[in-house]
Amino acid sequence: MGICFSSDQPNDPTPTPTATATVTPGTSHSDTTSGSYSSNTTTTTTTTSSSSTSSGGNSINSSLSSFSVGSSIGYGQILATSNLRVFTFAELKSATKNFRADTLLGEGGFGKVFRGWLDSTTVAVKKLNSEGYQGLEEWQSEIHFLGRLSHPNLVKLLGYCYEGTELLLVYEYMQKGSLENHLFGRGAAVQPLPWDLRLKIAIGAASGLSFLHTSDREIIYRDFKASNILLDGSYNAKISDFGLAKLGPSASQSHLSTAVMGTLGYAAPEYMQTGHLYVKSDVYGFGVVLVEILTGLRAVDANRPTGFHNLTDWIKPHLQDRRKLKNVMDRQLGDKYPIKAALPVAKLASKCLAPEPKMRPSMKEVLEDLKGIQASTNRTVVVNPN
Template sequence: MGSCWSRLPPNNRPTPSPTGTVTPAGTFNSQTTSGSYGTSTTTFNSISTTSSGSGSGSSNNMSSSINSTNFSSSDFSIGGQILSTANLRVYTFAELRTSTRNFRPDTVLGEGGFGKVFKGSLDGITIAVKKLNSESYQGLEEWQSEIHFLGRLYHPNLVKLLGYCYEDTELLLVYEYMQKGSLENHLFGRGAEIQPLSWELRLKIAIGAASGLSFLHTSNREIIYRDFKASNILLDGSYNAKISDFGLAKLGPSASQSHLSTTVMGTPGYAAPEYMQTGHLYVKSDVYGFGVVLVEILTGLRAIDINRPSGFHSLTDWIKPHLLDKRKLKKKMDILLDDKYPIKAALAIAKVASRCLAPEPKMRPSMKEVLEILKGTQASTDKTAEVSGQD
């Protein structure tokens, strides 16, 4: 989740009605939200969701709503599946409070628009518990969207949602715990505990993230993730990348449409230009965000950094000419790599990133094509390393 959020006046907070419907009052704009360990600026409208009460009894209407989502068959060749029904545990607030030691400050993993994410332990398993801030109004729709999507999506490169809790005004989500935190933290974090990512790990992470995004895009009714960025890519103990936070995800356009028209929600620096300018959302709007993350992986530079000189705040505004020239690219590669990378492979990835950043959606490659190129680059790099080792 992000680092900032807005507050509702006390008389406007969402409260359950006697029938179990939660309805925040009013229409809200220009709020802040994001993934598990980062931030983004978004826009919200009023929302509503339905549940049948508190505790374990709240699952009835929620499960019915979740399972009615119109997913279609997916490309199982990339290791994922869409479940016919959500397979989620309904946790009680009491057991989640106990698992996090009453939500102690020293268990906080991240904080943002939705609220805080806590590290917990339950039934001998380490978990991550995302808890809606009681004074926040922007997380309710995202909370339900997470359940709608992650409750039925399975792929090794998507963070696993284990269950949820809805008791009175308490809204929580429970995920598998990701030991290494976010890609953003590894690229831009500071401190003795943060070790620079090697070239091999960066490529592995890029491939894992591309695999997860490709899975979302290859169902008959594509899923548009809408907020792809480094803070939403989490890493397990072996640095396997998993996409987190589906609060802004949307089912893609129908066969008769080319795009969705939506209120603009996303992160400056990552959001595709056509989406920011018109609100038109394409599947390939995600591809643009992936291109930005690829550039961050190569350069170690943030998508947006107001501490850079004027004209250089937005990474994509000035980096494109450097991506297609070997000599220019070498000058922009992350200094933390210490020149320990194959320039041929780096150039190949930079060229893919440049294509992803094309101004028009139709000019961008599909995520399936991007994944194939990244895997091919990894294979050729591994083969070159083997040959060098034999010399």
């Protein structure tokens, strides 16, 4: 997908978009394939004024005013104002050693992500590709959402920079990288995830999505996938990349009508076919990731035989039957997983993949089910980050 914008930037630290989105269904929006951002970070923050996070009539921030100020939801909170630090480009250039190649963590449609060091704290710095078309509205959306959302299972946005044509975002650094890399990466540095950690990660990601869906004004994440789930040193899952997030429909609406954006294989069928976006469109994406966690198979893989490229086209019958499920479980797990837990997880994934949104469970129900499955096997895992 691409987003065009003017190179003539205004003085407001958060520029106003000047063009519309180009629809390219199936293009990945992830900005880092192995994306590492960090936990255990502390940094001095300065509160930005409302004018510094406003972008005029199209501002997502104006919609965020519909949230209850400072409201708390479960373990999360919607802050009254964003607590984001405004960095200078010189600061971030120095922090990343002039964006040196050996600090590069990943690259995607938005641009490149670099590791940096600020006040002895490791951070991840996402830098917009100034020659690309994608990024301006996503950059704004990231600030307006993550600037006010606080939850243990959402990646923490620390601040941003806007100088001339330079647009950057600064995040906590996540030591273990992305779930995608752990499931599908290759090489000696990539260790297979044991069952207990897979379930822990699924629960963490579900908790983050449930928080978004149960806020005063529902938030639809819109691009849930394995590469957007990042892991800290203890393998706590945190959802990253809010560039496509949308406020959910009002009480009088069932859905939003939007241009189709997202990633092929994860996007819900009703959204791909009609552009109608529901809160439960996210639940479908979660179901796809849950199947990836179980099977170690990518949502879309052109290297598989014809008819098997798209995982959800053929996997559903295997999710309901114990014997069939064993045949598709990730080979890296071997037999080191409890089938009495794997089967209910698979059946839950099948419910999430229901063709109609109303047939899918809510993320709150999904979270409760996953916690129940974990408790039933007494397999709660605590990881020492050291």
